Amino acid sequence: MSADTTVVEKTVWRAHGTARRSTHTLRLYVSAGLVAVTALAVLLLPPLVQLDQQAVDLAAKLLPPSWSHPFGTDDVGRDLLLRCVYGLRVSLLVGVVAALTATVIGTAVGATAGALGGWADRTVMRLVDTFSSVPHLLLGIFIVAMFRPGVWPVVISVGLTHWLSTARIVRAEVLSLRSRPFIDAAVSGGASRWRVVVRHLLPGVLPQAGLAAVLMVPHAMWHESALSFLGLGLPTHTASLGTLIQGARGSLLAGQWWPTLFPGLFLIIPTLAIAGLAGVWRERINPRRRSELSL
């Protein structure tokens, strides 16, 4: 081979980290800011303003947004801003409690399957596969239909149908952890099965499970809204984002856009903010995987 045919390879090193980091930081600040505003509004506004969200004023029904009613009023004259804040409060409560329920069930099932291994693992994971083959909204509808409408049936319905993905994540993580030599060292040091799980395996999967829980909150909020929109979730007199959008369908056809738009925005913006925050967290703990929005 002659010298002039030799290709000189040049390696170009680019500082590709900086550009990504700035969008990263922007996303973190925007998401964190929106989540903070949402949390403050939901936690502080109702006790501070002491206004009755249920106050009906038929003379002021379906008013467009104005200074006295920034989001306008609904078809019986209730202030929509107040209704939206109370609705978001209920939806967030349902979302957080349902996500926690799903995470606790998922972590317990996944950790048990992963730690026991063998036929117990195979049986449990085949059951999980069986459950995931049923569309979970359908399963959720089946569960809420067994109870009277209320907050807890929705929480149970979402919690009982959403632990499957968490169980898979936790099991995979436990399987990879339990083959490490430090587990062997713990067994050799006399640790019981229970102690290995609680002391060495669970702390190792908690970041993943926590992330799954946070990502589950927006998902659960959308499920609550979907169930309420279908009339199966919360009773119609309880303001939640789902019931608000459901109740506003009629006026949307009549050209009144505000009773649908504002609850819709209240649903989309906080859920995107929570998902964005979780995405930043995910990239921190697992930089190799690009974060995607899973709603």
Place this chain on the structure above:
Amino acid sequence: MLELRSVTAGYDRRAPAVRDVTLTVSSGESVGLLGPSGCGKSTLARVAALLHRPDSGEVVLDGTPVRHWRHRAPRELRTAVGVVFQQPRLSADPRLRLADLIAEPLRATGRRASAEDRVAELADTVGLTPDLLTRRPHEVSDGQLQRACVARALVLRPRWLICDEMTAMLDASTTAALVAVVEAYRTSTGAGLLAVAHDHTLLTRWCDRTVHWKTVTEPR
């Protein structure tokens, strides 16, 4: 006596990593096991530490044949054998501070009360300063972490020690220090040692008896 009687073990029954190995370590004796990498030494060490169930053959500890493995093995048998692994990074729980790492076997066996004194004593023996004990594994070097792992293996005063390539990741001075720690422990307690390595010079200097992998497996 720690006896391995025609042990066959591995991760696939059709292709066992260890075939028909017979090896005995008497109390107070140190046995070096030499072998090329990948021949199944570590698997044998795991069997001897009751961490891996052999496909066939027997492990006998002081005349008691071992019937169960890992969690199912009686705690007295499991803790009678201390193990030090090759890679300290992988054999230390990344979340525990070194003091907790060393004390973990005491806590797991319900001897919490004696933990603090015993950890201080062992840290001194293996050469870890008190400020190192407050750090987590990622904040110390491989050598310092392996010192903690040796301390953890000694904390329950095992009757046998299994060192699976204990010094492979270490520099010469740490190797010398840790071998000295193990030897001091053996002379004071009369424990047996099975040291697995592929470094001939080290094993012949360290152990009473060095056997080659080829001589412990049955020829086929």
